Amino acid sequence: MHDELEARRVCYATSLGAQLSGDSLEMLARIPANSVDLFITSPPFPLLRKKAYGNEDQQNYVAWLNEFAKLAKDALKPTGSFVIDIGGAYQKGVPVRSLHQFRALISFVDDLNYYLVQEFYWYNPSSLPAPIEWVNKRKIRAKNSVNTVWWLSKTEYPKADVSRVRVPYSKSMQRLLADPARYYTPKDRPSEHKIGKAFGRDNGGALPSNLLTIPNSQSNDSYLRAVKSLGLSSHPARFPLKLPEFFIQMCTEPGDLVVDFFGGSNTTGRAAENLGRRWISCELDHEYAAQSVVRFMPAANMGEVRASIEGIVAGKSLRL
Structure with a gap:
């Protein structure tokens, strides 16, 4: 796969994957x-204020995202899956929501001929009260704690277990499993759905x-600790x-190829590596791509980690 991507800058590579910039x-x-x-990817959200990671304008968001989704569909195996996490946002200046994630989904299906396999919702119980204006100051809106995650495919029956x-x-x-006879008696529900003895079997x-439900409060995880100790942002x-671990496990098998085209800090690559899948991650910002190498290097020798990041930023390609 790396031969087909020779025009891309390989920041670092493992035996299973490569981080590109x-x-x-x-x-x-x-x-x-x-x-x-x-x-599997999480694109920059169309927020109202520009962020360091390059979020897109709300009005142009769907057309911009469709460019990536179309190319992804061409590269996807017939039984492959396309999973995209898209957070919500408010419209400019008013406490009403943008519909960008829903417009994107409809466009993926109607214009690009994807199938919506299932909608997922990522609930982050540790999300902060935001936006400040509507939640903290005026207190007229509840905090946002859920992202939409669309699971799409080229077929009605993508590979999954x-x-x-x-x-x-x-x-x-x-x-119940410890003592089925004591806690459970097979019977029909009011809906006439029959629940048999198999309900008490340990699977x-x-x-x-x-x-x-996945908290995103890992303020002291290994990536953040390493980056902080190096004095980097x-x-x-x-x-x-x-x-990403959830969808990688459900939709792929060891040796399958997983790709994230909005790589960020390369969470997807790390998850795929942990699970024995081949992977490719691509990140537009070269410094963020270089810094993500901390996910694949032992933290015991931060001098070596710093030298590796500096080498990648300077244009070198690292083999791990």
Whole structure:
């Protein structure tokens, strides 16, 4: 895969993947057709104030995002998945919401012929009260704690196995499994849905819902600790490791290819590496791309980490 992407700058590479720096549209155009098992990404949101990571204007957002989604569809395998996390935003100057994430979804389906496999919602219980004007100052809106995550594909039946992402049983379910006869009697529900004895069988965990509760309060995680110790500015818009892990486990198998074309601090690459998947991450900002190498280097030798980042920023390619 690296040969097809020789025009991209490889910041660093492992035995499974590579962090690239440059324009993701150019990178996507060079990925062979029908080669990617999973695209998972979180694009810059169309916020009202410009951010350091390059968010797009609200009016142009859907057309801009469609350029990436179209190329991703061409590169996606027939049974592959395209998962995109898009947060919400307010319209300029008024406490009413933008519909950009919903307009993007409709355009993906109507204009690009994706299928919406399932909608997910990422609930971040540690989200801060924002925006300040409507939540903190005037107190006329509740804080935003949920992002929309669209799971799309080229087919009605993309590769997936939800049993790979089972979640721990509740305490009540644990008691039932320990003594089914005491806590559970098979019967019909009012809906006439029959619940048999198999309900009391231990399957290693419960099937997850499409509401993903994942705190994003990792203010002291290894990436932030390393970047802070080096006196560098961390990427301001990171999603938690467990979010890409969930979809990588559900939609791919070891050795499959996972791609993130808005790489940021390369959370996706780290998750894919942990799970034995091949990966490609591309980030437009060269310094952010270089700094993400801290996710793949031992923190014991920060001098070596600093030298590696400085070398990448200067144009070198690092083999890990």
